Amino acid sequence: MGAILLERDRNGIVWFTINRQEKRNAINYEVMDALQETIRMVEKSDEVKILVITGAGDQAFCSGGDLSEFHHLHAKEEAYHMLKKMGTILYSLLTVSKPTVALINGTAVGGGCELATACDFRYARKGAKVGFIQGKLGITTGWGGATMLFEKLPYTRALDILLRAEYMSVETMYEYGWVHSLLSGENITEECRKLLSPYLAQTVSVLRAYKRAAVEKWKNDEFRARFFSEITCCSILWESEEHEEAVRAFLDKS
Numbered sequence: 001m002g003a004i005l006l007e008r009d010r011n012g013i014v015w016f017t018i019n020r021q022e023k024r025n026a027i028n029y030e031v032m033d034a035l036q037e038t039i040r041m042v043e044k045s046d047e048v049k050i051l052v053i054t055g056a057g058d059q060a061f062c063s064g065g066d067l068s069e070f071h072h073l074h075a076k077e078e079a080y081h082m083l084k085k086m087g088t089i090l091y092s093l094l095t096v097s098k099p100t101v102a103l104i105n106g107t108a109v110g111g112g113c114e115l116a117t118a119c120d121f122r123y124a125r126k127g128a129k130v131g132f133i134q135g136k137l138g139i140t141t142g143w144g145g146a147t148m149l150f151e152k153l154p155y156t157r158a159l160d161i162l163l164r165a166e167y168m169s170v171e172t173m174y175e176y177g178w179v180h181s182l183l184s185g186e187n188i189t190e191e192c193r194k195l196l197s198p199y200l201a202q203t204v205s206v207l208r209a210y211k212r213a214a215v216e217k218w219k220n221d222e223f224r225a226r227f228f229s230e231i232t233c234c235s236i237l238w239e240s241e242e243h244e245e246a247v248r249a250f251l252d253k254s
């Protein structure tokens with residue numbers, strides 16, 4: 001089975017599922033390339049109305065970067081190449097001219113939280129956990145997550161989430177305004193469909209026009225400079241002993 005599953009339903013929803021349960025849906029280069037391709041298709045299509053991104057299984061939405069693949073990146077230049085690749089993809093997700101949803105089916109960690117933050121809406125299964133835990137690894141968000149968080153949440157909420165670098169419940173993240181709907185979990189796909197049905201009643205042109213208006217403020221050099229300087233900062237911290245040690249500890253336990 002491939003690293004992703006892609007389904008286009010008759011209502012105009014594209015469902016992108018990270019299909020790497022054995023690694024808690026960690027993101028590797030194969031997932032990155034597939035996500036980039038899907039965002040391009042969604043942008044160009046006159047039939048697609050909404051993009052939903054989720055994870056396979058019920059344990060994890062996404063566990064962030066694939067540490068078994070990325071642990072061999074040591075120098076900041078090597079790290080920057082990978083971080084910039086995924087950062088550029090998340091920037092295109094942030095600014096795609098169709099509504100996007102992160103359907104958080106389970107734990108979201110590190111870059112998995114950044115992926116979800118790049119989406120317009122976050123619907124989460126009750127009881128799931130969210131961890132912007134990069135700080136605990138001696139790095140900061142490396143795919144633009146902090147810049148997007150400061151755009152989408154009140155300043156102190158965003159700073160609190162990043163500084164504590166802890167797992168937080170989706171219920172708390174709902175109070176913080178990061179999660180928009182808490183799902184019972186019986187059938188989260190159907191619950192997601194129901195939440196999206198009012199949007200699906202509009203034409204593609206209307207959805208595209210409103211999304212273009214919404215993201216115009218992020219299509220400028222000043223925002224992009226902030227977004228990519230965050231990535232540079234992460235690449236510098238990537239070389240730290242704390243980060244090397246944290247990754248080693250994780251891989252040794254596996």
Ligand SMILES: CC[C@H](C(=O)O)C(=O)SCCNC(=O)CCNC(=O)[C@H](O)C(C)(C)COP(=O)(O)OP(=O)(O)OC[C@H]1O[C@@H](n2cnc3c(N)ncnc32)[C@H](O)[C@@H]1OP(=O)(O)O
Nearest residue numbers: 022023024026063064065066067068110111141142143254
């Ligand atoms: C690249 C930078 C990026 C950024 O911020 O820009 C980041 O994402 S940094 C953060 C990277 N992610 C992590 O540190 C999360 C690591 N994973 C975990 O903490 C846990 O696996 C968790 C909480 C996601 C799930 O815990 P659970 O107990 O349910 O599962 P296991 O830990 O036993 O893991 C099962 C299996 O999956 C492998 N795994 C999980 N996460 C990753 C990962 N991110 N990369 C590679 N492999 C991962 C884990 O090694 C286990 O494999 P096994 O062979 O069965 O031992």
